[in-house]
Amino acid sequence: MSKLPTRPPENCNTKQHIRAEIDRIDQLLLSLFAERQGYVRRMAEIKQNPEEAFDAERIETMVADIKTRAAALDLEPEQVEEVWRCLIDWNVAYEKRTILRRLNSSKK
């Protein structure tokens, strides 16, 4: 990906300026989500039991920590919580499905 010069928000004077920055940031976010997902995939290989997929204590600790860090960055903690809970829900479902499939295929 080519590295284009960026404009801080206060130097954006048109919708196009702003949309170019949002698109640039979205690409960075996607790359980070993909990197994160690689660890979730590996976690699904390491966990042996589908019940391990949902770790309530870990999730609540993470969400509380993310909300504190969001507030420090002047983001709305509730919005960040919703995004993370949605991400984690998908990952728990992915882990459960992956572990179950592996267990079922090893029975055959």
Ligand SMILES: C=C(O[C@@H]1C=C(C(=O)O)C=C[C@H]1O)C(=O)O
């Ligand atoms: C990655 C894990 O598995 C699940 C997915 C999580 C996530 O996407 O952050 C967090 C907690 C989990 O129950 C984990 O146990 O840490």
